[in-house]
Amino acid sequence: MKTIVVLGAGLAAAPLIRQIMRSTVLTRKGLKMIVVAPNTHFHWPIAMPRVVVPGQMADDKVMFPLEPIFREYPADKFEFVLGRASELDPSANLVTVALNAGDSRAISYDTLVIATGASAKDDMPWKVLDTTEKTVERLHDLQRDIEGAETIVVAGGGLTGAETAGELGFEYARSGRKDVYFVHGGDLPLAPPVLQSVRKQTKTELEKIKVKMVANTTVTKVTRSGRDTILELRAADGSTSTLTTQAYVPTTGVTPNTAFAPASMLDAHGYVKQTTRLQAEGHANIFVVGDAGSLEASKAQAAEAQTIHLIKTLPLHLDGAALPDYHVDTRDVYGVTLGRSRATGQMGGFKLFSFLIWYMKGRFLGTDYAPLFAAGKKTMMTTFEK
Template sequence: MKTIVVLGAGLAAAPLMRQIMRTTVLTRNNLKMIVVAPNTHFHWPIAMPRVVVPGQMADDKVMFPLEPIFREYPADKFEFVLGKASALDPSGNIVTVALNAGDNRAISYDTLVIATGASAKDDMPWKVLDTTEKTVERLHSLQRDIKSAKTIVVAGGGLTGAETAGELGFEYAKSGQKDVYFVHSGDLPLAPPVLQSVRKQTQTELEKMKVKMVANTTVTKATRMGRDTVLELRAADGSTTTLTTQAYIPTTGVTPNTAFAPASMLNGHGYIKQTTRLQAEGHADIFVVGDAGSLEAPKAQNAEAQTIHLIKALPLHLDGGALPEYQVNTKDVYGVTLGRSRATGQMGGFKLFSFLIWYVKGRFLGTDYAPLFAAGKKTMMTTFEK
């Protein structure tokens, strides 16, 4: 019996698991799959900027239990191991797993798929925080802070920061209920390759909602003092000031979940070095998809494209066939939701209409199809056979 081990159960892994189980593992006598992940629920990150706003979306709109999804697979062909990869020995084809229940387990593989994704910095629930329980606990704590706050500060000028500032501005700032600040290091929100016109519209829409923009500034320190958090801010000219808030929401990027991998497999930023056939460099039996890999920026659309490619390529690999090359995405596509009624974005060098992005993304932030994504039956752009 040959074993496919999949590390991760998130955006990149969910469609891959179901489709490889259906098309390959269940149709062959000599294959089984083992999935390793520390989370009991699939986490839908696209909607999190709206979920953090108290009362907007229930937990079950963005977190879906894995057990009912995995239950349909026979035990002799599929196993779910609740734990986190802690070490990888590529020469021995063994991954060591730190089990959630305690102790360690060594798992042998014939083919390994690394889809461990990335974690949000600053202990924020934009991504899974180790376990589902920790993620829910942190989310609810953040919602309580926001609900009772008079002043809210969002820090970090990327997509998550802009969307979160938009949701909070729509809910609180434009009506004067709460002050919402958006601290970002550039002259405008977002950054190239996002078009200048898209960046300007993002700022304009946030200002219309009375979000207080603090440009060319970074948060250098956050100190909790009772219910308040005192932020030390440094401007681009080197000057410093402080800002007191009751809800501090950093959106300062991600760290790849690759600490288990040997240093020789990682690039200088901690991502697994990934070939255009989605294999780990120098390891023909290890595949990498999504945010853990070095090939493309950690974005949901890139993870999806890589996963769809591997769904087709992995059976060829198992049969000893030549692998097709993955085409790296060269067209920049962004959809930025700004509150519950406005949006902006681009496709390549063209700015898109606000209504189009609101209609496609902003109405539901993908929660209308997230259950199907969790079950591996759909991605953002592809629907598989049920």
């Protein structure tokens, strides 16, 4: 029996699991898939900027149980192991898993797919935390902080920060119910290669809903004092100040979930070094897709494109055939929702209309098709045969 081990059950893994099971594992003799992940539920990160606003979306709009999805596969062909990879020995084709229930288990593989994704910094639920339970607990704590706050501070000038500031501004700041601040390190939100016109519109739309912009500034220290959080700020000119909030919402980037891999497999930033065939450098039987890999920035579109490619090429690898290259899409594509009625974005060098982004993304933030994505039946751009 040859074993395909998939590490992860998120955006990059979900379509791959179903499509490889149906096209390959279930149709060939002597093949089995083992999926390893610490989360009992699939987590839909795209909608999280709206989910953190109390009362906007229930948990079941963004978290979908994996057990009913995996139940359809026969036990002799499929196994789900609830745990996190703790050590990888590529020379022995062996991965050690720290099980959620305690203890550990060594799993041998013939082919390994690393789709472990990344974790949000500052213990935030933009991505899955250690487990689904911890993710839900942190999300609910954040919602309670926001609900009880007089002042809310969003820090970090990327896509998640801009969208979260927009959602909170739309809900609270525009009506004067709460003050919402957006602290970011540049003169404008976002950063190149986002078009200057898109960055300017992001600022304009946030100001329209009365979000207070704190530009060219970073948070240098966070101190809790009772129900307040005191933020120490440093401006680009070196001046310092403080800002007091009852709900601090950092959106300061991600860290790849690759601590289990040997240092030789990782680049300087902790990402698995990835070839244009989506293999780990120097390891022909190890594939990498999504945020854990070094080939592209951590974006949902890149994870999807890599997964679609591997769905097509993994059967070729199992047959010993030559693999085609994966071609990185060099166009910069962004869709930025700014509250529940406005948006901005770009396709390559062209700025897109607000209505188009709102219609394609902002209305539902993907929650209209997220259950199909969790089941591996659809991605953002591709619908597979049922």
